[in-house]
Amino acid sequence: MKFIRWKALIPFLLVAALIYVFAVYYMDRWLRLTLMEQGSRINGAFVEIDSLRLSFLQSRLVVQGIQATDSEDLMRNRFEINSVVADLKFLSLLKKKVVIENATVGGVQWSTPRKKPGRIPKAWLSKWKKEEKEEDGFLAQTVESLKSEIASKLPDFDLEKLGKKFDPRNIVKLEELESYQLASGLPKGMKDFAVHLKTDGQKLIQEKKAELANLRRQIESLDPRKVQSLQDILSSIQRVQKLKAELEAQRNSVKTAQRKLFSDVKGKFQEIASIREKLKGDIEHIKSKIGFGKLNIDRFSHSILGLSIIDRYKTLVYYYEKYRPILVGKKEDQIVIRKRAKGRTVLFPITDQTPKFLLSKLHLSSDTRENKTVPGNVRGFFQAEAKDVTTDLELLGRPTQITLLADFPNGVFSKAELGLGLKKANGILDTNLNGKVSGYGLRDVTLGEQSIFPIPLKNGMADWSLNVHVRDQKMKAQAQGDFSGLAYAFAKEKGVHPLVKILREIMQTIRAFDVEVIVQGEIKKPKLAIRSSFDQALKNGVLSLVKDKVRKAQAKAEAFVRKEVEERIAQAQKLLNQKKKELESLYQAQLNRVQQVENLAKSKLEELKRKQEAKLREKIPTDKLKKDLKDGFKKTFKF
Amino acid sequence: MVYILGQIFKFVSLLNSEKGAVSISAGVALGMVFGFIPSNFLIIGFLFFVFFIFRVNAAAMGLSWAFFKIFAFLLDPVFDQVGFWLLTSVSELRPFWIHMYNMPIIPWSRFNNSIVLGSVVIGAALFVPCLLIVKYLVKRYRESVLKKITSSKWFQAWRSTTVYKLYSKYTDIREQF
Numbered sequence: 063m064k065f066i067r068w069k070a071l072i073p074f075l076l077v078a079a080l081i082y083v084f085a086v087y088y089m090d091r092w093l094r095l096t097l098m099e100q101g102s103r104i105n106g107a108f109v110e111i112d113s114l115r116l117s118f119l120q121s122r123l124v125v126q127g128i129q130a131t132d133s134e135d136l137m138r139n140r141f142e143i144n145s146v147v148a149d150l151k152f153l154s155l156l157k158k159k160v161v162i163e164n165a166t167v168g169g170v171q172w173s174t175p176r177k178k179p180g181r182i183p184k185a186w187l188s189k190w191k192k193e194e195k196e197e198d199g200f201l202a203q204t205v206e207s208l209k210s211e212i213a214s215k216l217p218d219f220d221l222e223k224l225g226k227k228f229d230p231r232n233i234v235k236l237e238e239l240e241s242y243q244l245a246s247g248l249p250k251g252m253k254d255f256a257v258h259l260k261t262d263g264q265k266l267i268q269e270k271k272a273e274l275a276n277l278r279r280q281i282e283s284l285d286p287r288k289v290q291s292l293q294d295i296l297s298s299i300q301r302v303q304k305l306k307a308e309l310e311a312q313r314n315s316v317k318t319a320q321r322k323l324f325s326d327v328k329g330k331f332q333e334i335a336s337i338r339e340k341l342k343g344d345i346e347h348i349k350s351k352i353g354f355g356k357l358n359i360d361r362f363s364h365s366i367l368g369l370s371i372i373d374r375y376k377t378l379v380y381y382y383e384k385y386r387p388i389l390v391g392k393k394e395d396q397i398v399i400r401k402r403a404k405g406r407t408v409l410f411p412i413t414d415q416t417p418k419f420l421l422s423k424l425h426l427s428s429d430t431r432e433n434k435t436v437p438g439n440v441r442g443f444f445q446a447e448a449k450d451v452t453t454d455l456e457l458l459g460r461p462t463q464i465t466l467l468a469d470f471p472n473g474v475f476s477k478a479e480l481g482l483g484l485k486k487a488n489g490i491l492d493t494n495l496n497g498k499v500s501g502y503g504l505r506d507v508t509l510g511e512q513s514i515f516p517i518p519l520k521n522g523m524a525d526w527s528l529n530v531h532v533r534d535q536k537m538k539a540q541a542q543g544d545f546s547g548l549a550y551a552f553a554k555e556k557g558v559h560p561l562v563k564i565l566r567e568i569m570q571t572i573r574a575f576d577v578e579v580i581v582q583g584e585i586k587k588p589k590l591a592i593r594s595s596f597d598q599a600l601k602n603g604v605l606s607l608v609k610d611k612v613r614k615a616q617a618k619a620e621a622f623v624r625k626e627v628e629e630r631i632a633q634a635q636k637l638l639n640q641k642k643k644e645l646e647s648l649y650q651a652q653l654n655r656v657q658q659v660e661n662l663a664k665s666k667l668e669e670l671k672r673k674q675e676a677k678l679r680e681k682i683p684t685d686k687l688k689k690d691l692k693d694g695f696k697k698t699f700k701f
Numbered sequence: 702m703v704y705i706l707g708q709i710f711k712f713v714s715l716l717n718s719e720k721g722a723v724s725i726s727a728g729v730a731l732g733m734v735f736g737f738i739p740s741n742f743l744i745i746g747f748l749f750f751v752f753f754i755f756r757v758n759a760a761a762m763g764l765s766w767a768f769f770k771i772f773a774f775l776l777d778p779v780f781d782q783v784g785f786w787l788l789t790s791v792s793e794l795r796p797f798w799i800h801m802y803n804m805p806i807i808p809w810s811r812f813n814n815s816i817v818l819g820s821v822v823i824g825a826a827l828f829v830p831c832l833l834i835v836k837y838l839v840k841r842y843r844e845s846v847l848k849k850i851t852s853s854k855w856f857q858a859w860r861s862t863t864v865y866k867l868y869s870k871y872t873d874i875r876e877q878f
Binding site for chain 2: 067070071073074077078081156157158397399402404405406408409411412413414
């Protein structure tokens, strides 16, 4: 075996030992930098680690002083972790698997100030840019897509718009009210109608005046002295009769015109009456808009939170559908190909029951009770426990369990428990979420920087539990809450948001209620069922207050509309009455004139008759005519 | 640096001697494999083990490593294609890869990367041909080129110089120790 250098074995082992020592010494440094770099990449701002120590003998990883900068404020940390201690399974590391048997995360703080701005080193940025071009960049891409989608999909909580949504002045639009619209148009309409009455009436009177004058002329032209013969007499009589008929016709036409004008005025009165009818409908509309009526969960959430539960649900379904394939993962007999900066990596199925990543047990604690920089209701003592967190649930065969416990001495709730269970079998994901919250001190609930819903509690107890179960495409979500013996105390403040005022008054009337909300069925077409005494409480207690508010709002709106409408109607009526009187006197005068002309015509005719008869008597020899008639009779009847 | 220069001188003297043709050719072939494979501590460690155990000329290996490292960059697409084909297309090999993937330590070799596997396979396949070709070339060099050089006038003149005699004496003494 002259090709083998047996003497070289010892130097090789020595060199290997030196390399091992060197690697171990630099392993911590390399791991720390790798974690900082990858953490910064996910976080979008610098992630700092003070120290990291990986002990192969103890199989323990200790990380201290983790600071994750807030990407939107580089002088503030998103969170800060005092220490992370993880007990690793060394044998699994040999199989390139990360199995953490026990991990403790202690001293988590939120929103802490930084001494230096947490900018990402330029060298890392250019490196990532290069890598992103060459690699799939799966994690970075997922995080980026999530961020952009959240920014675009989720609606902003706009505090400014919140109150406006509940303000009756914004809920009821005056343009929607028909009576208001009609009443608003009344003054101009009445003005136009008055002008029309005046012009039409004057035109008619002018016409009739002219016609009457013509008739008068014709009547006056009837001169008895001009009558010469019987024929003249007969024609005169005919003319007089014709004039009389014409006069009658004129009289009738004046009456008809008067009736028409009066019916127009009557029509206007009816129009005004119909506005009054419409006003009733509009007031019902105001009531339906402002009033709560039946409990509409979506509108209620819109009114109170400025958000639609339906929208929230849709967003949830969207993300569930999008990330479900990732959660379900690959099938056992499938391989996954990932593009790398150099070549392609093929991930083969794992044959034993240990996944590539497994966190057997985690305990996390965070005390933010004294942290003044954290928004009010987030201050508290948090504890989280996680069991069997893994990348492949099916392989492990046990469900992942995450439990969050929180105590809020100054916050919204005194105690909160939230549990999440993830289980997968035959590629089907089974998700179970449950939670319980107890509250003694519901006070100073804040949203962002601005306090919108401060409801200090004197005493009371509130428990609720939430259970969401999703399996494949089917879900069942059940939320139960029991709020008993609630009593609130409010100080009267000036300049409080109107919505807050209303909410405070509502809360003061609620003493006890329970609620159960069940959503179940196909995830895209769920059925909603609400069983609640809250509904009753709302009806009995809340609605009494809300109704009062609503009544006031309604009365205000009603009074406003009524005032506006009635004023206009009264104006119109007054105008109409005035015009009616004017017209009546005008037509009366006109009728009198017609009467005068008629009387004149009659007297003229009588006079004409008398004179004609006298003349005829004078001209015809009556005695001789009698004698002739007598003689003629005797001759004729001589027997 | 002194060590590297020493190794190069050693390589030149060995090349010009009558022995060590296999050692030189093995060094070149191993250097080729070193050059092809992307840096991975497990595979490189194994190759170093081979280097330490077998009589391989270090200078030849070093020069060959540097030379083939440049070519490896150009050959990456070929390694990628071959490695990917072996990893995904040969169904008979699938159980073997799965077994390897689930073994301890082996996954750290990154054998499931197409370039790593391709370069290892191509390097291993070319090892013996490379060894034989280099051995033949060394033989040819010694028979023709070296003979011509040693019989040339200027080389004869160089051998008669005091510097060469001193160097020759130094190497003789060194070899004795």
